Amino acid sequence: MDPSTQQFQNRLRAEKSPYLLLHGGNPVDWFPWGDEAFAKAKREQKPIFLSIGYATCHWCHVMAHESFEDADIARLLNDTFVCVKVDREERPDIDSLYMAVCQMLTGSGGWPLTILMTPDKAPFFAGTYFPKTSRFGRIGMIDLIPQVRHLWAHEREKALQTAQHILETLQTYHIKSAGSPENAPQADFALLNRAGHELTERFDRKYGGFSSAPKFPSPHTLMLLLRQWKRNGHAPLLGMIEQTLQAMRRGGIYDHLGFGFHRYSTDERWLLPHFEKMLYDQALLVLAYLEVYQATKKPEYAQTAREIFTYVLRDMTDPSGGLYSAEDADSEGVEGKFYVWSVEELRALLDAEDAEFALTLFSFEEAGNFYEQSTGQKTGENIIHLRQPLPNQECERFERIRQRLLETRKGRVHPLKDDKILTDWNGLMIAALAKGGQVLNEPIYTAAAERAAEFIFSTVSLPDGRLLHRYRDGEAAIAGHLDDYAFIIWGVIELYEATFEPKHLERALTLNQQVQAHFRDAAGGGYFLSANDAEPLPLRQKEGYDGAIPSGNSVMMLNLLRLARLTGHSEFETDAERLFRAFSGMAAQNPTAFAFLLTAADFALSPSHEIVIVGDIDAMETKQMLAALRAEFLPNAVILFRPANQDAPEILRLAPFIEPYQCITSKTTAYVCRNFACNLPVTELAELLKQLTAIS
Template sequence: HFGGFGNAPKFPVPHNLMFLGRYYFRYNREQALSMLEKTLTSMRMGGIYDHVGFGFHRYSTDKEWILPHFEKMLYDQALLLIAYTEGYQLTAKELFKQTAEEIVEFLKRDMLSPEGAFYSAWDADSEGEEGKFYTWTVEELKEILTEEEFELTKKIFNIKGDGNFLEEATRRKTGRNILYIGKTYEELAKDLGISISELKSFIEKVRLKLFNAREKRVKPLRDEKVLTDWNGLVICGLAYSGRVLGKKEWISIAQKCADFILNKLKDKNGILLHRYMEGEAKHYGFLEDYAYLIWGLIELYKANLNGVYLQKAIELQEQQLEFFWDKENGGFFQTPSFFTEVPIRKKEVHDGAIPSGNAVSAYNLIRLGRMIGNGEFEQYGYKTLQVFSWEISNFPSAHTFSLIALDLVLNGSKELVIVPVGENWLEPKEYLDRLYIPDLMILKKDSVTERFSKFINQMKVENNKDTYYLCSNYVCEEPITDINVLNEKLKGKKRKN
């Protein structure tokens, strides 16, 4: 009824939603799409979403997405940015696009460091009280809003005189209100007897008043560590969503963040480090640092086709295999082979609030392998999934990102290589970027891709026109110079009208 999975506490788990989108795409199961839509809508209209300053709180303490635990985590924003963008691609719902844009506004305003990387989190507490920064008494609202504005705001955001917010531990009312809508804009506008445009305009006017008032409050503490793994996720989210929604600024922010991580979070030998704070980088990287950063660099390459980022992804992938791969049994350890501080090296495969490092690594290896024709990478990806096949098949709901990787194994992928003459290829790429085709990898022939890929090396320009090579399972079709022919061959799930 409320979307999501399980009862309280209820976490967003964005990779579950990403899996549902792919399942619908692959098998045309409408139920998967409706589950995706319901969850994205319920979260966005619930109290887990910050309707004043944007961004998502960490989890809901109830099954209806109303009462949040107020921490805001960087990884949630990054992965939900992808989930809402994919939701928009599949449904054309403006609410999902709006949510993606608002998440980025929050990231830029409240999480971005002056150097271009992203901080880790905002605490739940301020002035010794959980949620005080985000909640409101009736008296506080009346001081900020006109009487007419307050009466309508009360109906829109479910404001109660004695408060609607329950303290998490005791479940007692605190006299304060969390803003939540709990229904769609269409349903709410109908209930209030106004148009959707009037409703949205009013909400934005009130939001700005409340935001300006809230900025004068004592803010929760911000955790200003820059973590490689979580920044890898936000690079991924910004690059993916920027590419799909045509937001070049987002791609530029992702690129600046990637440059910072690649320059500042390595030791003198080029080995990845885990965290940066107050000018100091420390601690050798864990499995997720490599997995998420490689994922982010692959998406950044897909967004800007700058071969430098593909090269960095390949170099880090080779480093990850050297330091983390279990040479006896397969799969990846959490810690590198030279890391002596922990006597026992663990492996983890099940997803939590974010995808497991092994699942993302398998996904990266399969994609990179197919992008550059590196069968060895691809075999490492297969082996990772095989090692954990019992866990994945017996507990699939805890391994949805492994299932996303498995989808590539079972159903293949498409690689589109652009051999450019001038800049005319940009327009068809931007068109393809908007489509939901999760198994499509786009590359451009240049000095980097030629160096890493023998099969790209052999591709030539035809008839002095931008030329496209569509490949699958290491077999390429005849070169294409007509974009209409290419579009016909790449029929994806376009946005619904």
């Protein structure tokens, strides 16, 4: 909805977040999170109605239309509460805390997230979506608000005691779950193998994936399994990974016309997606497809990665180089309308022969294969998907049809694009683009990664080098969280290995210093979500489990291990071990929830591979050696490059241990070390390949 068409205005009209701006014309007297709202609540002795969501959240739009755009509900809200709106993507610290409250009180969570709390930010009630009127056992806003008003007016002490109890319980759980790193279990292969066993037990052998409906891509789970396959050569593990990636690529969860993946599948077959597209999903899925391409050499995985990059660079890249956050599921108020087709539309657009070919290929039904989730009724429209791989001889024909349908689709009303640029999600895509540049030998991807990184460091950072979290419409704001630092470090490490420009490695080390200074939990190990000088919340959280994206702590563990191997600073490995033990107790109870932490543990436990190339970066023999390295799946390797034509190259300042490494007989030379023991240097590609075979 366009806020400018509404007669109301509230304080959200001055915000930058597309989600908050969507509510800027609500009759609800919304405040953004900040001192003004809490001061008003204290002054008027009102509770806070906190609503958290994001721009591409379908049920957030539903609740907004039902309740927040309704004058009667707005009047009740304004009379009873001080109302605060938060974009969860702008403030993951606020969202994480109050989502933990909701999960503790209700056993589940999701968005929109609804929290009632005191003027001191202490929650006493939590839930997700509430309809306008009560139905099917779910209380409606029109009944809930008067009950809360009565409670606050006549039994306020009860609400305050509830709030205090919630915070004390949450604090106790937080301390207990964090445990003590000194007494926590150490990393071992038994824990990694148990995670693999549990995933194998959960694997859907018919459709792929590791759950029934709904099905999420969870690429970091696939990356963990791929490392277990690499370690033990157990073929069924690779089979599960490939079946899942192939099923997703053929399913309706993939946009076969414009490319890129939708958020998740609402059914077990990967057919009916929740249609929003998130930048982080594209980044993590690219990394999974690239790794499986390295492991199998099957071109279909490289092709999928290229197509995702096509989507991101075409539709999700700002002229400045930064990367947008998401695209909505809805257009014209209907989820999926932009993406679905009727049989009649295809017959009208294509000649008779191509139309019948496409209808059969896409398994279109006259009644449609797309149905309303709320009613289960088919809509007469179809989601494009493939039941079988596309035959090679039909690729050219398919491409002609795809272009025709894509061109037609461009004329439809497009879903909302959330064009804010988030530092953490940009970090993930920088890592993916840089890895794609290496594996696919495509300089365009590396260049895009460098542009995005330069944008973050030049525009979404403070003069002292600390990161900000969000940029939009000319404004960079909100202090960076752990994920911002962890994911950007990941991205610039990949950029170093893609370009061998020392500035990228130096930036990783500088950001790591910021993490140690402002996020480190000196007592318990690991890192807090928010900095030590950030706005205080009722609880400072520290998370290790994965959600839709890996946790900042898990990524930091892998960052520390890679930086230790790249620079020779062993203290980083000590930090990584302490971090792991901060979460290892919880990981031992539920290992699959800590997939990326275990991926980092695999790096620490498996034989390490440090590879140093010495030579001229532009020489053909150097390029051939690097191409050979990048073609292999070497998840526990780091690669350094020392220029042979410089007396004191900058890299020696960052990685002084490679100073003795020299060219032999003026030829590009590779030094391959495995598990802290080095082979003899080689100058011939055949010898390097032989050593890589031994590693593999």
